Each structure stands twice: as C-alpha cells, then as structure tokens.
Amino acid sequence: MKHNKFHIGYELITGYIYRITIFMLTLSGFAQMPIFKRYYIADMPGLGWLSKFYVTLYLHYLFGIIFLVFTACIITDFFLTLRKKYKITASGYIRVAILAGLTASGIILVIKNFAGYYYAPVFIVVMNLIHLGLVFIFLITGFTCIILKKNWMRDWTTL
Amino acid sequence: MKKNISRRLFLKGGAAAACTLAASSISSAASKADMHEQIATLIDISKCIGCEACVEACCEVNSEKYPKPQKPFPKMYPKRVPVADWSDKQDVTNRLTPYNWLFIQSATVEKDGEEIELTIPRRCMHCVNPPCVKLCPWGAAKQLENGISRIDSDICLGGSKCKAVCPWKIPERQTGVGIYLDILPSLAGNGVMYKCDRCYDRIAAGKVPACIEACPENVQTIGTKNEIIKQAHKLARETNGYIYGEKENGGTNTIYVSPVPFKELNKAIEKGKGKPHFKPVKNVMAAASNLGTAMLIAPVAGAIAAAGKFYSMVKAEKGDASNET
Ligand code: HEM
Ligand code: SF4
Ligand code: SF4
Ligand code: SF4
DSSP: OHHHHHHHHHHHHHHHHHHHHHHHHHHHHHTTSTTTTTTTGGGSTTOGGGGOHHHHHHHHHHHHHHHHHHHHHHHHHIIIIIHHHEEEOHHHHHHHHHHHHHHHHHHHHHHHTSTTOOOOHHHHHHHHHHHHHHHHHHHHHHHHHHHTTOOSEEEGGGO | OHHHHHHHHHHHHHHHHHHHHHHHHHHHHHOGGGTTSOEEEEEEGGGOOOOOHHHHHHHHHHGGGSOOOOSSOOOOSSTTSOOOOOTTOTTOOSSOBTTBSOEEEEEEEEETTEEEEEEEEEOOOOBSSOHHHHTOSSSOEEEOTTSOEEEOTTTOOOOOHHHHHOTTOOOEEETTOSGGGGSOTTTSOOSEEEOOOTTHHHHHTTOOOHHHHHOTTOOEEEEEHHHHHHHHHHHHHHHTOEEESSSGGGOBSEEEEESSOHHHHHHHSOOBTTBOOOOOOOOTTHHHHHHHHHHHHHHHHHHHHHHHHHHHHHHHHHHHHHHHO
C-alpha cells in the first residue's frame, strides 16, 4: 500500500519534471537559431530573453544538466527496481532511442564549445543537423504518443 | 614555404623580432605538423602611421572573396528583417564592412603632457575560443587548428548571430548572396557574414597575411601565440606600454601594445557600427565551459541519487519485514 502511494507520487513528479525539462530544452534550443527576434516572438511581454543568445545558451545547458541528472536517475532506477514491475513499450524504446541520439549529439556540441576543441567543420554541420532533425522527430513522435495515449512503460501485471 | 615566411619576417620584424621568433615559431605558422599551436599577431600601435597600406592590401588580396550579390534582393518576411547592402559602398574604408575587413581607427590622446595622434589597425581579434564560431547554429563559422576563425561564405545563412555574440561585433552582413537564396529566401537567412579570415589561404601557402606584408612600418608581427605574448610583454616593458587582447574574452590571438592605457584609447576613438571598442571584455564562453563541465558529471549525480533511493527502500523493506515477524 505504502509503496503504491509512493510510486504514484513519484511517477507524477517525474512526469512533470520530464515535461518541463523537455519543453525548456526545446524552447532554449530553438532560441539558438536567430528566429525568435525575426518572428516577433521575443517582442511579446516576458519573452525578450528568447533573443538573448547567451541567456538561452545557459538555459539550454542548465536544462541539459537537469535532463541528464534526471535521465541517469530513471535509468538506474529502472535497472534496480522498476524493471521488476514494468516493461518498456515499443513506443517507449523508440523515444528512448531518439533521446539517446539527441543527448549524444548535444554532448558533442557541448564538447565542441570548450576552448581548444577543433572538429572537422563538416562534422559540426552534420551534428547540428542531426541534433535539430532529432528534435523534430522527437516532437512528432512525442505528440503522436500523447494522442494515441501510448505510455513509456507498461505494468507487467496488466499483461 | 617555410623559407618564404621566415625570410619575410626577418626582413619585416627587424633583427630583434626575428631572433625572438626564431625558426621554430615561424615555421609552425607554415608547417602542418605544428598546426596545433595557434598563430597570433602583435600590433605595435606606436609604430603605425595610418597610411592605410594594409587596408588596401587586404582589399586587393581578398577582393575575390567579397560578395557578389544578386539584385533585386528577394523580398524578406517579416518586414522588419533588415537589408544590409554594401555593394554600392564598396570603397568605404572608415569602418568594417563586408568589403572592408580592416580599417584604421584614430585617437588623439595625451602622453607625457603632450597631445599625440595614434592610428590603430582594427579587424577581427581571432579569439582563442571564438564565440562567433562556437555559437554558429549551423557550423558555417569555423576555427582552424592554427586558431584562425573564418566564416564559410558557401554555407553561411547570414542570420548574424556571430555578430550578436562577438564582444566586438566584428562580422558584417551582405544581403543577396549565399545559400539562403536556394532555400527559403523570403523566410530564413539574410545573406552572408564577412570578416577578416587572417588570410588563411596565404598562411596555408606559407605566406604572411597581406596586411602584414604591405605595412611599411612593420606594425604587425606574426608568430606562435606563446612567442607573440612574450614579445608583447617585452615590448610593453621596454616602452612602458599597455597590452590589449591577451586576457580579453579569455584571450585572443591579436595582441595590441599601446603607449597609452586602453581606457584612454577607448574614450578617444570613434565607436559604433563597424567601429569596435577597446573596452575590457570578460570571457563570454567561460560560463558555458563551466556548465559544460557540470553537464559531463551530471549523469553520475543522477545515478547516485537513484541508487540512494533504492538502498533506502531496501532498508525500509527490511525494516517492515522484521517488524512483521
Ligand atoms: C542533454 C541533452 C542535450 C544537450 C547536451 C544539448 C546541447 C545542445 C547544444 C550544445 C546546442 C548548440 C548550441 C551551440 O553550441 O550553438 C544545442 C542546440 C539545440 N538543441 Fe540541444 N541539447 C540537448 C537536448 C536537446 C533536446 C532534448 C532538445 C529538444 C527536444 C534540444 C533542442 C535543441 C535545438 C532545437 C537546438 C538548435 C539547433 C541546433 O543548433 O542544432 N536539445 N543543443
Ligand atoms: S573578435 Fe569576434 S569575430 Fe573575431 S574571433 Fe572573436 S568573436 Fe569571432
Ligand atoms: S589578415 Fe588578411 S584578411 Fe585579415 S585584415 Fe589582414 S589582410 Fe585582411
Ligand atoms: S600599413 Fe602599417 S603603418 Fe600603414 S596603416 Fe597599416 S598598420 Fe599602420
């Protein structure tokens, strides 16, 4: 009993953290491209920061950190406990794979930004395109899953 | 190749400069094997006579790289998108433009109670960790292993982010050229950004940049970063001079030595669009580096948190179990 309550609360909180983090990563990520000013979005009250490249860069990093802490936590948790009770669904695997690609390309872009790191220019262009491409794929997949009410994990007991 | 660059430097920099620069540093500017060391230039402001020979040389040597915009420009939406057209003002030399990557700034300052006129060649500083390159969302701006930063005019979209994040607002835009014309010209992109590319092609061919070669007063010296910094400090010590560019933005590969403090120079020069300042600049990439380091450790923190939760749960379960029996 106690455990169930704990788990429901836990899932609710992780769900919220996850959605907010992804939302902020997407918003600050798109702000890396010079589009919010051109299209008046940064003119809306309270959204001026969207055209400040350093602010949005730090935010993307910050939510990247939150995302990584959170993801590592969930993955560890999955192997230690959740695995016994839940099974990852097919749509769950697809989303995990896309996020893994986003994270990997994102981290390469972060490493690129350290002083003294040179990559072949073509490689950087490809990484940027992969990162951006995966964002679109993830958003489409994510919304499809929400509409079709597909969950990440399924309770073994309901199988 | 090596011979060419060292001989020139020997002729230009005078015996002292050539000696301190010696073969090792100069050859590294030319040889691929040593490319890992960044190339830097020293600009001795006190020597510059403002003849603009460097400005002319830059234009002559690099004019092939200049934009050749198609007119009329495609209409851009929304209306606020600014058109930057320098194609009819190609002979402007009193500021940075897509057709002028180097200009001479002048300042009237006081030195030892006397008024003196200083002229200062200004162009891209070639930052050690250049935000224009690192924050380009496409990778059109790139840094070569010898530290040169340049913008690839074949793929630049002209969004001008490089300029927005540059502490000196160096890159300049020309509308109506570049790859954006082939994508969605009215909705995305706005031309190509241009700036000094440190004559990367000449350097690759073992030659010195055009502006350095043309200067009759040997105002600029080129060499490896370490050598140039040593030389700048020596010059500053000997002349009671001041240094700019060594620490600014976490370090650049353009080291100015001035007979008057840069605070005074900055007050005396004309600043504004295409006319960079001489203000102190903090390292704009530092916070990203710190956050980036934190990011690499982040997963460990997450895993530890989950493991901690697991063990406290196991413990609680054990506690429950022992209570029941
Ligand atoms: C931990 C994961 C992530 C890291 C480390 C990361 C890191 C980065 C970095 C460093 C950049 C380029 C900034 C620059 O150097 O110019 C970037 C761009 C971007 N990010 Fe992420 N990111 C991550 C996850 C995400 C996610 C989950 C999304 C959205 C779902 C996202 C959306 C974007 C977008 C739209 C861009 C701009 C396009 C581009 O430059 O490719 N990022 N990200
Ligand atoms: S001075 Fe500006 S344009 Fe030049 S390398 Fe630094 S950030 Fe880039
Ligand atoms: S290094 Fe080359 S591109 Fe840069 S200012 Fe000098 S001549 Fe011009
Ligand atoms: S050529 Fe030399 S002396 Fe003439 S303006 Fe340029 S840096 Fe100054």
